Amino acid sequence: MPMLKEQLSLFDEAIELTVAEPLEAHDLEEIGTVIALDRGIAMVRGLSAVKNQELVQFPGGVMGMVYNLDPHYVGIILLGGFEHIKAGDCVKRTFMVADIPVSDSFLGRVINPLGNPLDEKGPVDAQRRLPIEREAPPIMHRAPIHDPLQTGIKAIDSVVPIGKGQRELILGDRQTGKTTIAIDTIINQRDKNVICIYCSIGQQISSVTKIIEILKRYNALKHTIIMVAGAEDPPGLAYIAPYAATSLGEFFMESGRDVLIVYDDLTKHARSYRELSLLLERPPGREAYPGDIFYIHSRLLERSTHLKEKYGGGSLTALPIIETQAENLSAYIPTNLISITDGQIYLSPKIFQMGNFPAVNIGTSVSRVGGKTQLPAYRQITGMLKLSYSQFEELEIFSGFSAKLDEDTLKTLEKGKRIRKALNQPKYSPIDVTEQIGIFLAVLNGVLDSVDLDKIEESEQIIGKIVWENEAFRTLLMNRGTLDNDTKNGFLQMVEDRLKKELGF
Ligand SMILES: Nc1ncnc2c1ncn2[C@@H]1O[C@H](COP(=O)(O)OP(=O)(O)OP(=O)(O)O)[C@@H](O)[C@H]1O
Ligand SMILES: [Mg+2]
Known part of the structure; x- marks a missing residue:
């Protein structure tokens, strides 16, 4: 298949020739035609009235999310397998934005970012749906953070205590025990009435199955929802996964429950977004990331909070994970995330190699709000x-x-x-x-x-x-x-x- 750019220039030439040919206004608005395709992105002609972030449907039921509105075509992020889609296929508007079903019945289940079950326990019964992109709760709806969220890990609860509603970054090089800290924290919520959501982004399926097995073994799957956008899935699914997981979390938070959400990991999320942005020909900036890379993470993490009693009283605690390279904490994505979150737990490969687990570097780890929530005796x-x-x-x-x-x-x-x-x-x-x-x-x-x-x-x-x-x-x-x-x-x-x-x- 020719590169997206070549496909589009062919289309631009063609449009010059066909511009005199009148098209039905109705067709232009509601149905479009695929004119170009590239790994997870489709360019569609027509759909002139389509809205940004609207869902559209491709043949075979594959969904896509409108992302770029150009004068001649719209850029669409595909949210499903795109092997069967080809140039010339029809694309239909759905008049809906991307959303996810929400319900208590998701507990103990493994789902994809569209809310479709990936396990073999049958369909999930959900009456409500929430858009995946929602505004963060306004400042007047937020209450101070005062309850501790116990991780059960001595090195963390003692010196970097986390509060319910806080955002604490876990960062470190590859294979330093980042996921293990998150899993331990989920296991520790077993009898604490905290709902956990583990959002796996771009990981190998084998790693995710291992995590599911561990949660099952330690009796921690009952209170947990696992959302998976795997390494094999289209980058669009990885991109929407953390937002979808957060909407699910907000459903519980707004009904007064405490929720813990783990994003494992946002480095892969940023990379998927970079891939999509480059394919959509958005201008690349530092490290080839698009200009709004800070915004995609800040708007995600702003949604974690502790609500006032009047607005539900629940909380959403976020543990985003970031992978550093060669202990470089000042790379682009780590510095962004450090500045967005309320503290970080830094895992050092040197401590890990010395055989001290968990490899938390106490000197560089901080918790900016959790200190007040720690038990006074502690x-x-x-x-x-x-x-x-x-x-x-x-x-x-x-x-x-x-x-x-x-x-x-x-x-x-x-x-x-x-x-x-x-x-x-x-x-x-x-x-x-x-x-x-x-x-x-x-x-x-x-x-x-x-x-x-x-x-x-x-x-x-x-x-x-x-x-x-x-x-x-x-x-x-x-x-x-x-x-x-x-x-x-x-x-x-x-x-x-x-x-x-x-x-x-
Ligand atoms: N507290 C611990 N005690 C013993 N072994 C541990 C501990 N924490 C982590 N490990 C081991 O370290 C290895 C890496 O752990 P983990 O997968 O959590 O790291 P990670 O940083 O998430 O890795 P990746 O970068 O691949 O995502 C695993 O083999 C795990 O069993
Ligand atoms: Mg990991």
Whole structure:
């Protein structure tokens, strides 16, 4: 097939010849003809009254979304398989904008961005539809963010806490554990009444099936909707996927529910949009991305918020994922996303290679709004963690050069190593926030200093048990209380006695 440009120039020549030939006004408005095609894009003649973003139908039921309105033809993004479409095919207007069915019955299902099931559980019953492009809630409808969204990951809940309605970016090089953090967070919402939407964009089908399997295995599929626009799908589907997923999320949010939405990942989303824009001959800018690349992500993430009670009272928390290359945080798409979101969790390949999972770089990760939502006792304990941990890291590098270290330095190093161990966590095993508080309380107060490094994990489990046995301690923490000296010392004593007994140190 000739390139789109050649196809179009042939058409332009042809139009000069046919311009004298009158066409029925009705035909021009409602039915068009495909004049050129290229990977996921169709140029259509006619349809002179068609509206921007309107859905049109191609033979075989394939849908397309109008995107470019040129004087002679309209540029259409195809939302389905385009193998059977050819030049000369008829295109019909539908008088609708792209939308998605919304319903509670989507929970536990795997769907594509048009709301069609991809699993084998049959059709989904939905009475309502919402457009995929919706305006973000106005500022007066928004309430401050005050409830925490627990990820169950110690390294995140302690130093980069996330609030319900916040947008927290997860970024890092390839294969650094970005998806795993999102999956752990979804697993942790099992009994927390938070609906999760995992929107997979441009991933291999095998990776998505693995994720579905994991969610099933950890009993986390019931409260989750999986939306998939795969690597094999047309770029149009990848482009609309996050908007469609957000509309689905807004349906739940507006009925007062808390929603967590993961976009995995927006780098691939940006690339699909770049591909479509270049095919539509929009002028390329930096890194060949079109000029409105910032806007496509900002208008998406502005839709995450916490609504006032009057307007439904629900929340939409977003975890967009971005892949960096060679740890370059200042590339175009990462900097855009960093400036749009309320903080970022940065995963470092160096930490990953050292075998510390999750590979969260505590120094470069921040949460700009979540701090206020953290349980006061947690903040009380881990307030200085970020600072003291980075001091330890510096000291550790420095200590590599010197043979003789004084007693104090050795102590700080030993404690730092234990803190690092306590920040580690195996995948798919989120833990309760009160257990996390118990662990940090013990490790930061030096109770684990005399425990061997390879026994830290076991000690953490013992501390977890102690926390669950102490109902009063848990209630105090959950009711946003702070710890007084007696409670704190009592707890630490209990931990010490129990560790001595069970680990025999
Ligand atoms: N906490 C963890 N404990 C042990 N292994 C982990 C942990 N987190 C991630 N991994 C392992 O690291 C690998 C990469 O994880 P993951 O797929 O989440 O990374 P990613 O950054 O999403 O990768 P990609 O760039 O391919 O999307 C996987 O094999 C996963 O099992
Ligand atoms: Mg991934």
